[in-house]
Amino acid sequence: MWEYTEKVKDHFLNPRNVGVIENADGVGEVGSLACGDALKLTLKIDGDKRISDAKFQTFGCASAIASSSALTEMIKGITIDEAEKITNNDIAEYLGGLPKEKMHCSVMGRDALEKAIADYRGEPGKEVDGEIVCECFGVTDLEIQRAVKENNLKTIEDVTDYVKAGGGCESCHDKIQEIIESVNGTPVTEKTRPSGLTNIQKIRLIEETLEREIKPELKKDGGGIEFIDFADNTVFVKLRGTCSTCSASQVTLKHYVETRIKELVSPELVVEEVKQ
Amino acid sequence: MKTIYVDNNATTRVAPEVLEVMLPYLSEFYGNPSSMHSFGGKVAHKIEEARAKVASLINASPDEIMFTSCGTESDSTAIHAAISSVPDKKHIITSRVEHPAVKNLFEHLSKKGYRVTFVPVDRKGMLDLDYLYNNLTDDTAIVSIMWANNETGMIFPIEEISQVIKKKRIVFHTDAVQAVGKMPIDVSKSEIDMLSISGHKIHAPKGIGALYVRKGTRFSPFLIGGHQEGGRRGGTENVVYIIGLGKASELAANHMGEMITHVGKLRDKLENELLKRIPNAMINGDTENRLPNTTSVSFEYVEGESILLMMNELGICASSGSACTSGSLEPSHVLRAMGVPFTAAHGSIRFSLGIYNTEEEIDFIVEKLPPIIENLRNMSPFWK
Numbered sequence: 001m002w003e004y005t006e007k008v009k010d011h012f013l014n015p016r017n018v019g020v021i022e023n024a025d026g027v028g029e030v031g032s033l034a035c036g037d038a039l040k041l042t043l044k045i046d047g048d049k050r051i052s053d054a055k056f057q058t059f060g061c062a063s064a065i066a067s068s069s070a071l072t073e074m075i076k077g078i079t080i081d082e083a084e085k086i087t088n089n090d091i092a093e094y095l096g097g098l099p100k101e102k103m104h105c106s107v108m109g110r111d112a113l114e115k116a117i118a119d120y121r122g123e124p125g126k127e128v129d130g131e132i133v134c135e136c137f138g139v140t141d142l143e144i145q146r147a148v149k150e151n152n153l154k155t156i157e158d159v160t161d162y163v164k165a166g167g168g169c170e171s172c173h174d175k176i177q178e179i180i181e182s183v184n185g186t187p188v189t190e191k192t193r194p195s196g197l198t199n200i201q202k203i204r205l206i207e208e209t210l211e212r213e214i215k216p217e218l219k220k221d222g223g224g225i226e227f228i229d230f231a232d233n234t235v236f237v238k239l240r241g242t243c244s245t246c247s248a249s250q251v252t253l254k255h256y257v258e259t260r261i262k263e264l265v266s267p268e269l270v271v272e273e274v275k276q
Numbered sequence: 277m278k279t280i281y282v283d284n285n286a287t288t289r290v291a292p293e294v295l296e297v298m299l300p301y302l303s304e305f306y307g308n309p310s311s312m313h314s315f316g317g318k319v320a321h322k323i324e325e326a327r328a329k330v331a332s333l334i335n336a337s338p339d340e341i342m343f344t345s346c347g348t349e350s351d352s353t354a355i356h357a358a359i360s361s362v363p364d365k366k367h368i369i370t371s372r373v374e375h376p377a378v379k380n381l382f383e384h385l386s387k388k389g390y391r392v393t394f395v396p397v398d399r400k401g402m403l404d405l406d407y408l409y410n411n412l413t414d415d416t417a418i419v420s421i422m423w424a425n426n427e428t429g430m431i432f433p434i435e436e437i438s439q440v441i442k443k444k445r446i447v448f449h450t451d452a453v454q455a456v457g458k459m460p461i462d463v464s465k466s467e468i469d470m471l472s473i474s475g476h477k478i479h480a481p482k483g484i485g486a487l488y489v490r491k492g493t494r495f496s497p498f499l500i501g502g503h504q505e506g507g508r509r510g511g512t513e514n515v516v517y518i519i520g521l522g523k524a525s526e527l528a529a530n531h532m533g534e535m536i537t538h539v540g541k542l543r544d545k546l547e548n549e550l551l552k553r554i555p556n557a558m559i560n561g562d563t564e565n566r567l568p569n570t571t572s573v574s575f576e577y578v579e580g581e582s583i584l585l586m587m588n589e590l591g592i593c594a595s596s597g598s599a600c601t602s603g604s605l606e607p608s609h610v611l612r613a614m615g616v617p618f619t620a621a622h623g624s625i626r627f628s629l630g631i632y633n634t635e636e637e638i639d640f641i642v643e644k645l646p647p648i649i650e651n652l653r654n655m656s657p658f659w660k
Contacts (some may be wrong), residue, residue, distance in 0.1 A: 002581075012582070013589065018655050033658055034618040036579060036598070036607070040657040057657035061581035061598070065655065 003095035011066035015076060016073050019055040026096045027182065028116030028133050030108055035137055037105065041112040043073070044118055049080050053190065056112075063102040065094075070094045071109040080117050087150060088162075103162045133175045136168025141179060148183040156180070197266060210237075213260055218252070225257065228274050235261060235271045241272045249273075251254065277591040280637045282546075284477075285344040285426050285454060285628035286595055290520070291479035291527055298481075298520045309513055310504065316633050319515055319620025330486050333525040334471065335462040342487050342505045343518050347453040347474030348377040350487040353422070353509070354470035355381055358418035358447040359390070361494035365417035369393045371403055371432075372613040379609070382420075395421070401430040409440055418447045420497075423455035423471075427597055427610040427626055428561035429570025431459065435466040442467035447493070453477055457528035458535055458567045469493045475517065479630075480524035484517035531631050539629050540568030540652035542638050546627060547571045549642040554649050556655060560616055560624060561599075569629040572597065572611075573653050574620035577659045578652040583625055586648040592641055597624040620625050 004012075023043035031038030037060030044053035054072040058065045071091055075083045088106040092098045098106060118124070130142030147153060147162045156176050160167040166176050199207065210227055218225055224240030237257070239249055250273075258271040279479055281289070307316035309323055324338065331338040353376070359368065370382045372394045386392040393411045396404050403421065412419070419441050424431045434450050441448040449470040455461060462470060468633035470493065475484035489495055489508070501510020551557055560572040575583065580598025580610045587594060596623070597608030607621035616624070627641075653659040 012585065015655065029657070033577070036618070036622045038657055057575065057655060059656040059658055060579050063587045064579075065582060198364070 002063070002099050002102070004066075004099070007094075008063055008066040008098065008135055009071075011063040011069040011095065013071040015065055017053075017055045017069065017076070018057065021053055021055050022058060024117075026116035028112040028114065028119060030111045030115060031060070032138075033059065036060065037108060039064070039068050039108050041068070041116045043075075043082060043116050043120065050081060051075050051078060055104040060105065060108075064108065066095055067098070067105040067109045068112075069093050071113060075113065080120065083113060084117060086113060089151065091204045098275040099112065100161050104164050105149075106164055111142070132178070133171045134165035137164040138245065139163050139165035141175075143181050144176060145183055148180055153180065154184070163215060181247030199230070202265060202269070206235055206261060206269075209261060209264045213264065214257055215255070223249075223252075233266075233268050233270065235269055236274045237271060238274050278646050279303070282327060282627045282629055282632075282637070283593045283595050284630035285429075286627065287476045287482060288479045288630055289632065290481050293486050294480055294523045295526060297523045298516050301320075301519055302515045303648060309500070309515060311323065314468070315454075319592050322522075323513055323515060326518045326525075329522040329637060330473065330524045331488075333456065333529050334473075334488060336488050337491070338508065339486075339487055340463075340491055342462045342489060342508045343513065344487055344509065345483060345514065346483040346485045347375075347451070347472050347477075348485075349454075349498070350472035350474070350485045351375075351377045351449075351451050352381060352519050353487055354449040354472060355385075355418060355420055355499055356490075357469070357489075357493075357495045358577070359385070360496050361447070362417045365415050367391045367393070367413055368414040368417055369395065369408065369419040369421075370396065371395045371421050373397055373401070373425055373430075373610045374420070375426055376453060378420055378422065385476040390417075391415075393417065397430075397613050399438075399615050401425065401428050401560070401610075402562060402565070403432050405433070405437070408437070412441070412444050416444070416446045418449060418616070420449040420451065423450045423452040423461070424458070424567050425561075425610060427456045427570075427608060428572045428614075429567035429628075430561045431440060431455065431567060432563045434468065438467040452623070454567065457525075457531075458569055460532060463488060463490070475521040475524060478524045478528045480521040481517055484514060484521045485502065486521065515573075521639060534631055535570050539631060539633070542633055542635060543569055543571055543627070544630050545635070546638045546641060547573065549638075550645060553642065553646045556578075558624045560611055562615065570624045570626065571628075572624055574616065575625070575649050576610075578623045578649055579658050580623055580625060582652050583623070583645075583648060586652070587641075587645070590640075592644070595626045595639060597626065598622050 021042040025045040026043040029039040029245050034273055040057045042055050043051055045053045049269050054076050056068040056072050058068040074094055088110040091106040091109045106200050131142030133139055133141050133144055143158055151162055153159055156173050158168050159165050166173055207227055214225060221243040226238045226240055228238055229236040253271055253273055261269050261271055305319055307319045309316055309320035327341050328338045331341045368390050372482055377440060382392050395408045421432055421437060423434045437446050447469045450468055453472055453474040456473050469490050471488040473486040476482040495508060497508050499510045504510060504513055508584045556576040558574050561572055579595030584596050595610045611621040611624055
């Protein structure tokens with residue numbers, strides 16, 4: 001069973017603004033029956049470019065319905081310039097978060113909003129740009145690039161969670177990997193993992209991995225980590241903040257920190273904690 | 277809120293009679309069945325009693341039954357035993373609609389150098405037998421075909437298949453996890469070499485399974501260790517759960533008539549009423565060759581997870597073949613293999629009944645589900 005927040009449940013069981021606005025000023029339609037979710041958003045826009053009313057119709061799971069309902073609540077009463085700035089993360093945050101695998105529901109909301117605004121302005125849809133990468137779900141390279149950039153995505157699985165690409169036959173996984181690497185600048189795959197490193201190189205990579213990958217993750221829970229020493233393929237670290245007192249810190253150290261270090265630097269490395 | 281449990285293909289409640297016979301072995305009778313003293317010997321005796329009861333449920337001989345930890349272990353043990361008994365053979369066959377316990381193992385083996393044939397099914401979910409038989413070769417190490425499908429309840433002609441496979445001298449295994457206890461099974465009428473059983477599908481607790489291994493079948497243990505289970509599985513026996521599975525098997529045999537009359541009648545009522553009251557609804561699979569407790573119904577233009585969560589609010593527990601419920605983006609491989617269109621696969625709900633369900637519960641579902649579907653359809657851009 002999914003861990004949905006109370007707010008997601010509320011917007012699913014009591015969806016706001018269901019329906020279609022007759023003679024709408026902006027209409028945005030995304031998704032399809034085959035994909036498993038679809039959203040039709042209709043907007044009423046005033047003379048001063050303010051969204052006076054918004055209604056939705058959604059086919060999809062609980063989080064798709066909740067994301068649509070939340071979106072309509074968020075945009076009612078604001079101008080289209082303000083609405084344009086809404087990201088998929090804003091929708092997810094409004095709902096108190098979405099399960100990772102369901103982030104594509106918030107992306108669907110953002111896409112429908114963009115389309116509706118473009119429709120109001122008489123612009124052609126943006127999504128026709130780019131080349132289809134994922135045939136199963138009809139996702140283009142530009143859409144994947146954008147999702148990777150905006151959400152700091154690192155893996156193919158992340159991309160699938162956010163825009164569905166790669167979730168079907170999986171034949172596009174190599175292309176998605178290339179896009180992730182081109183956006184992030186640094187290749188992070190096993191294929192390109194450096195081998196036969198000198199100790200100096202290992203230390204540099206360890207530092208880089210700690211800074212770029214591990215510290216930001218630990219920080220989310222109020223924790224931190226410090227690189228103390230390196231000898232005989234052992235990485236000595238000190239845990240900081242909440243990590244230093246957390247009873248699960250050994251699990252974090254072995255399952256997360258060590259796994260990432262092995263993956264990104266070298267598989268023979270182990271991580272040890274230096275006690276005070 | 278009362279729970280209405282119609283998800284018995286996922287798991288079942290432990291029968292009170294099963295719990296009762298298990299309890300003493302969790303407290304005073306803690307002996308090791310391998311011990312020389314009579315305190316342990318008494319426990320060993322109970323294990324043999326349980327083995328006889330499991331054997332009797334499928335008309336096997338007790339020494340053809342070994343206990344495992346679950347259905348998946350039974351499947352893995354059988355398939356590994358078969359391929360390691362003929363290490364030169366590199367071709368294996370299964371169906372496209374197996375449970376992940378078999379499907380994912382075969383996919384894993386295909387990466388290890390095995391050539392895998394996945395036998396397709398037709399629109400009604402029936403296995404393409406010609407395809408199966410035409411693909412049997414001298415290089416084939418094992419054929420593993422489920423007896424009944426967990427999602428649709430479709431029953432495959434396993435006795436007939438086993439006779440054909442036997443003539444080719446190929447090992448035949450069947451995952452009978454869903455079939456056992458829901459239909460009469462008599463291994464003596466077939467040429468099945470190995471058959472998997474899971475306890476928690478027949479009112480024993482989770483964490484116990486069994487594997488039938490026909491006398492004379494070449495076998496090598498998956499868990500190597502002590503002499504337990506006749507050397508077929510090392511490790512101290514899960515005494516309490518084995519005793520539970522024995523009792524559950526006895527109950528399943530006693531309830532067989534009820535399964536077909538009482539449960540089958542309720543399932544038919546549920547299905548007929550839903551089709552009558554809800555437009556654009558259809559049954560997935562052939563309604564002729566089917567377990568008496570299972571129905572897979574598709575409601576077009578709505579999504580399964582939404583239906584499940586709305587039913588959940590009313591205490592109704594069922595399952596869906598929708599993509600969204602599994603965390604993957606593709607709907608059920610079983611429904612897709614049958615060629616059920618996406619429009620219907622995303623909105624599929626599986627109801628699997630059990631002997632504890634009542635007519636009142638079915639009436640409740642039949643009353644509450646139509647407005648849920650209507651409500652969701654009114655929200656859907658595809659419903660006019």
